[in-house]
Structures are given as C-alpha cells and as structure tokens.
Amino acid sequence: MKALILFSSIACLFLFSCKKDHQNNTTKPQMYQLSYSVTSFSQQVGPINATGQKTNSLAVNASLKDSIDRLYFCVYNTSNNKSDFITQSSSDPNFGTFRDSVPAGAYIVAFVGVKGPNDYGYLNPTARNPSDATWSPLTFSFSPPEEIFKKTFALNVSASATTQHVILDRIVGQLQINITDALPFNAALVKVQFPDGAGGNYTPYQKTITAADRATTPYQLTFFNLKSGAPFTVTLNFYDAQNVLVLTKAIPNVTCSPNTKTILTGKIAPVTNSQFQITLSSDWGTPIGKPF
Known part of the structure; x- marks a missing residue:
C-alpha cells in the first residue's frame, strides 16, 4: 500500500510538472500579469460602445462571437522565441479575454482572430523572424483564406501588471x-x-x-x-x-x-x-x- 501511495504521488507530481510548457529554473523570476480584452475591430466589425469605453459586457462579447470564431494570443521574448501561446474558441466562456504572467523584460505580443468553421493551420507560432515586417511574428497558411484580423505590438513589462484593450485590424x-x-x-x-x-x-x-x-x-x-x-x-x-x-x-x-x-x-x-x-x-x- 505504501508503494502504491508513493507511486501515485510521483505520478501526480510528474503530471503537474508537465502541465505548462515553461522551463523550471532553480530560481524563479518575479512574474507580472498581462491582461488583454479583445472587444472590437478598428473597421467596426460589430458595435463599439457609444461611450468610448470598451468593456466586456455581454452585448460586446456577443458581437465578437458573431465576427470571429477563433482567437490566438502569442508572446515572443527578446530572443524572438515563443514565450507563450493561447488559443480560444468562440464557445469558450472567457472568449476575448486573455491573462498570462511573464518575467520583466521586452516582448512582442501578437493577436489573431479568424472567422470560419475550419482551422487550416493559420498560425505557425514558432521562432519570430524580425526581418519579416509583414507577417512577423506569425506565419499564415490557408486554403481558401477566410476573414483574418491581427494586431502586433511591442511591450515592456516592468514592476506592475499590464491591462489593455486590444482592437484588431482586418488584414484580408x-x-x-x-x-x-x-x-x-x-x-x-x-x-x-x-x-x-x-x-x-x-x-x-x-x-x-x-x-x-x-x-x-x-x-x-x-x-x-x-x-x-x-x-x-x-x-x-x-x-x-x-x-x-x-x-x-x-x-x-x-x-x-x-x-x-x-x-x-x-x-x-x-x-x-x-x-x-x-x-x-x-x-x-x-x-x-x-x-x-
């Protein structure tokens, strides 16, 4: 029985350690929270709150679900390598809201929204190519293309959390x-x-x-x-x-x-x-x- 309990504990520890795709260092850096809300598009696909304050109200989120079916969030570090990658479907209860934690430093943040029922491999979130000004840091493939929205920007994370609303641009x-x-x-x-x-x-x-x-x-x-x-x-x-x-x-x-x-x-x-x-x-x- 003791052997069985020991084995179960080791298995649970192994599963927990594999859950997140991050390297475990002996000394963990201070982490800072990133919070983003995708609520509208610069081309006004779906209504924009008349007061100018974009919120996560049910009406705004419903219009977002009408406009796109999938959202992708990717963070790249100063070495141009993927730091984190999150995918959301319009059926997810938190659709349009992303939260992540990263150490202090400089990053490139990329969002992509795709309209259409099928995933044709739109994203290739691997190492970023700084010389590719058009698509960096994301590579697209599609057959045939569907409606695609995108936003990419630089971010410096310091000793405070980051909360930001994101407006995507239609790129097709x-x-x-x-x-x-x-x-x-x-x-x-x-x-x-x-x-x-x-x-x-x-x-x-x-x-x-x-x-x-x-x-x-x-x-x-x-x-x-x-x-x-x-x-x-x-x-x-x-x-x-x-x-x-x-x-x-x-x-x-x-x-x-x-x-x-x-x-x-x-x-x-x-x-x-x-x-x-x-x-x-x-x-x-x-x-x-x-x-x-």
Whole structure:
C-alpha cells in the first residue's frame, strides 16, 4: 500500500510538472500579469460602445462571437522565441479575454482572430523572424483564406501588471467577381487563379457549378485574399464534368488591399474588346471597380 501511495504521488507530481510548457529554473523570476480584452475591430466589425469605453459586457462579447470564431494570443521574448501561446474558441466562456504572467523584460505580443468553421493551420507560432515586417511574428497558411484580423505590438513589462484593450485590424481583402453573360453550357467547376507574390500562381478559390448556377445572371464569386500592392491578373478557368478545360478568362490590372472589397464585373465570352468593370466597395474601406 505504501508503494502504491508513493507511486501515485510521483505520478501526480510528474503530471503537474508537465502541465505548462515553461522551463523550471532553480530560481524563479518575479512574474507580472498581462491582461488583454479583445472587444472590437478598428473597421467596426460589430458595435463599439457609444461611450468610448470598451468593456466586456455581454452585448460586446456577443458581437465578437458573431465576427470571429477563433482567437490566438502569442508572446515572443527578446530572443524572438515563443514565450507563450493561447488559443480560444468562440464557445469558450472567457472568449476575448486573455491573462498570462511573464518575467520583466521586452516582448512582442501578437493577436489573431479568424472567422470560419475550419482551422487550416493559420498560425505557425514558432521562432519570430524580425526581418519579416509583414507577417512577423506569425506565419499564415490557408486554403481558401477566410476573414483574418491581427494586431502586433511591442511591450515592456516592468514592476506592475499590464491591462489593455486590444482592437484588431482586418488584414484580408475581398474579391467579388460578377459575370454578366451566360456560363459555358457544360461548365461544372470554376477555379480562380492569380499570382501568390513569390513568382508562382495559386488557386485560392474553386466552386462547383450547378444547373441553377448556369441559369443565373449575373453569376457571382466572392472570396477573401491577402494580395496587395502591384496590379495582378486574375484568371478564371472553367471545367466540364470530366475536368476538361472549356473556357479561360484573364482579367488584368486587378488591385486588392486589406479591408477593401474589389468588385470585377463583366463578360467571359470571347468577344472583341470585352472588358471587366472594376469597382471598390467600402463596406470595409473604399470599394474598387474594374471592367474586364
């Protein structure tokens, strides 16, 4: 019986020591509490308290749950290594509130909010790359991209606790394509392709085409993307049920920006001088428009 009690005590001690992913040192440093509340977005996705004081009221938290499904919180130390990483789901009772404790020092704090039911591995919270000004310290991957919000800032922790409200920025743009003429009579699938910014192309969006779709005018495609900067070409490829390419339409000089909807409107039939009209929609920012 004594041996059994001793074994149980050792097992409990082992499980407790493995619960947190932190190194145990002989002399533990003084820890300081970090408290953050994510309650709204700078683009006003969801209501902002009219008084200007952002709180954790039920109404604000409910709007946050309507806007995003997952929240990620990551802290990096001066060696650019991950110090802590916390994930929250909208079903969690404390959704939008993060508490952590770290020793005094300089840190980089990153928040990411993602809208969508599936986790496509949006975050790679490993060592931070200081030379990557765009994504540092977080790496994203998605197929297809969903709505993503982010905030990154430097933090110096001294002899006091830190409490702060965080407002996230939408980092994706939205591309909407309106096709005003008839789709190919045998089209069963459409793939949207454009450059990935690294010298190649990728297909961020594809959709099955039904008989009802072929009878719908205008036919519309809408998806999020991370493209910004120089104009690029969007290519629409239509395939039949045997996956044979039946029509290709290239739309040049398209621009996208974070928090901006780009609307492409036009015909896909190979007619002389056919163009897409490009406009910017500012449900988020200011809309873009272009003919093709």
